[in-house]
Amino acid sequence: MSYVVGVDLGTSAVKVMLMNKQGEVVKEASKSYPLIQEKSGYSEQDPEEWVEKTKQALQEIAQENAELVANIEGVSFSGQMHGLVLLDESHHVLRPAILWNDTRTTKQCRDIYEAVGEEKLLQYTKNPALEGFTLPKILWVKENEPAIFEKAAVFLLPKDYLRFRMTGELHMDYSDAAGTLLLNISDKTWSDEMCDALGLDVDICPPLIESHGYVGNVSDVFAKESGLSTETKVFAGGADNACGAIGTGILTEGKTLCSIGTSGVVLSYEPRSDLDFGGKVHYFNHGEENAYYTMGVTLAAGYSLSWFKDVFAEEEDFSTFVQDVDSVPVGANGLIFTPYLVGERTPHADSVIRASFIGMDASHERKDFVRAVLEGITFSLCESIEIFREGGKTINTIVSIGGGAKNETWLQMQADIFNAEVQKMASEQGPGVGAAMLAAYGCGWYDSLEQCANEWLEVVKTYQPNPDAVEKYKELFSIYKDVYQQTKSLNERVQQYRK
Structure with missing residues (x-):
C-alpha cells in the first residue's frame, strides 16, 4: 500500500x-x-x-x-x-x-x-x-x-x-x-x-x-x-x-465552493484569466495548472450565527438553537438581517458598516430571528455569486461545506437563494485533502486532479432550487442589498459611540 x-x-x-x-x-x-x-x-x-x-x-x-x-x-x-x-x-x-x-x-x-x-x-x-x-x-x-x-x-x-x-x-x-x-x-x-x-x-x-x-x-x-x-x-x-477548491472538487467550469466558517468564502472555478470583475472579488491562480478561481468573502458568516446564539441562547447547542427554522416561512415573516458585525469585505470593502435587523415586529419570535440570520448570511454570500454571474461566469453547481452544510434547512435555503444545485460532501477535510491530492497527482497516481477528485471525493446529497422560493428570495435579496446603502451614513455617524 x-x-x-x-x-x-x-x-x-x-x-x-x-x-x-x-x-x-x-x-x-x-x-x-x-x-x-x-x-x-x-x-x-x-x-x-x-x-x-x-x-x-x-x-x-x-x-x-x-x-x-x-x-x-x-x-x-x-x-x-x-x-x-x-x-x-x-x-x-x-x-x-x-x-x-x-x-x-x-x-x-x-x-x-x-x-x-x-x-x-x-x-x-x-x-x-x-x-x-x-x-x-x-x-x-x-x-x-x-x-x-x-x-x-x-x-x-x-x-x-x-x-x-x-x-x-x-x-x-x-x-x-x-x-x-x-x-x-x-x-x-x-x-x-x-x-x-x-x-x-x-x-x-x-x-x-x-x-x-x-x-x-x-x-x-x-x-x-x-x-x-x-x-x-x-x-x-x-x-x-x-487547496480547499481541489479538496472539494472545484475543478471544472460552473462549479463553485461555498464555505461557511467564522467568515464565509464563495470560490468559483475559472478556466480563463481575461474576465473583468473590476477588483470587486479576488482573482487568483488555481492549484490546477493554467486555471484560476474567483473569490468573494463575507467577514462575519458563521460568526453572525454564533454571536446571536451566544447573546440570546448561550447554554443551548447549535442543533437545538436552529431546529425550528424550518417552520418559519421564506423571508422570516418580514425580518431581514445584514451580517456586518465586523464590517464587510465583498462587495463592500467597508470597515465601518455594522449589522442591522430590519422589520422587527412584536409578533416575531426567536426562531424568526434565527431564520433571518441564516438568510442574511446567505444573501451576503449571494452578492459574490451575483458579481461572478454579472462578469460572465456560469454557476450551476455549488459545493457547500462548513457550518452551512450541517443543517438541512440551510442547505435548501442556499439552493433557493443561489438558484443553483447545492451539493453536500461525504467528508469535509478541505485544504488538507487538496494538498494530499497534489502529492498523489505529482506522484503519478492519477492523470489529472479531476480524475483524483472523482476517485476520492463523494457527494452524498444534492439540493435543487425550489422555483417558488427562488422568486420570493429574488425580491428579498433586492431589499437586502438596499439596506447597506440606507444604513451606511447612519453607521458612520454612530461610530464615535462604539466601545
Whole structure:
C-alpha cells in the first residue's frame, strides 16, 4: 500500500494527514502554535514554530505507523496565504513572519495606489491593494525597518518556508504568488512593472513553480528529525483556498465552493484569466495548472450565527438553537438581517458598516430571528455569486461545506437563494485533502486532479432550487442589498459611540 501526506499549515495550527490510494485518511495529527500580537492590528508568528510543530506531527504519525513510513511516496502542502517571511543571503529568517490578518499596512496600500494607479494595479495583478496581501507588508518593512530590509535577499510565504526547511529548495507556487500583489496573474510571471514602480528588485521574488511541481526529496536532516524517509518526494503545494477548491472538487467550469466558517468564502472555478470583475472579488491562480478561481468573502458568516446564539441562547447547542427554522416561512415573516458585525469585505470593502435587523415586529419570535440570520448570511454570500454571474461566469453547481452544510434547512435555503444545485460532501477535510491530492497527482497516481477528485471525493446529497422560493428570495435579496446603502451614513455617524 502506498501513501501520501497532506500538510495544512494554518494560522493557529498545522494539520498533517496520511492518506492512502483510496482517498481515505489513515492517520492525522495536529499541533498548535501561538500568535505574536505586540500591538493592536499586529499579527506575527515565529516561522520556526511551523517547522518544529510539523516535525512533531510527522513524528506522531511515523511512530504510530512505523511500517507505513517507507511507503509514503509524496508530501505536499496547503498554507495560510499572504504571510511575509524574509530571508537573508544565507536563507536565515530576518524577523517574525507578518501574517495575512495583520492590518498595519493601510498607508502602504495607499502608497501602492499612488505609485501604480488603480487601473494599472488591476491590469497587472487582477486584485486591489488590501492590508492582508504580501506586497504592503514588504513595503512596511522597507519603510519602518530599513536595516532589516537591506539584508533581505528573498521573501517566501509560510508554507514555502516550511517546504524549504524540508528540502533546502526555494520556490513559490502560482496560487500563493497570486496573493502577493507582485504576480502577473495572466502571464504567470513576477511583475517587473510592479517592482519598478515600488522600488523593489524583482530578484527578491523566489522561483515560480506549479502546485503539483516536484521540488526535491526530504533532506537527510529533516528525515532524521521527522521520521520521514529521504525517498519521499516533495511537491510544491498551494494556497489554502486553492487547496480547499481541489479538496472539494472545484475543478471544472460552473462549479463553485461555498464555505461557511467564522467568515464565509464563495470560490468559483475559472478556466480563463481575461474576465473583468473590476477588483470587486479576488482573482487568483488555481492549484490546477493554467486555471484560476474567483473569490468573494463575507467577514462575519458563521460568526453572525454564533454571536446571536451566544447573546440570546448561550447554554443551548447549535442543533437545538436552529431546529425550528424550518417552520418559519421564506423571508422570516418580514425580518431581514445584514451580517456586518465586523464590517464587510465583498462587495463592500467597508470597515465601518455594522449589522442591522430590519422589520422587527412584536409578533416575531426567536426562531424568526434565527431564520433571518441564516438568510442574511446567505444573501451576503449571494452578492459574490451575483458579481461572478454579472462578469460572465456560469454557476450551476455549488459545493457547500462548513457550518452551512450541517443543517438541512440551510442547505435548501442556499439552493433557493443561489438558484443553483447545492451539493453536500461525504467528508469535509478541505485544504488538507487538496494538498494530499497534489502529492498523489505529482506522484503519478492519477492523470489529472479531476480524475483524483472523482476517485476520492463523494457527494452524498444534492439540493435543487425550489422555483417558488427562488422568486420570493429574488425580491428579498433586492431589499437586502438596499439596506447597506440606507444604513451606511447612519453607521458612520454612530461610530464615535462604539466601545
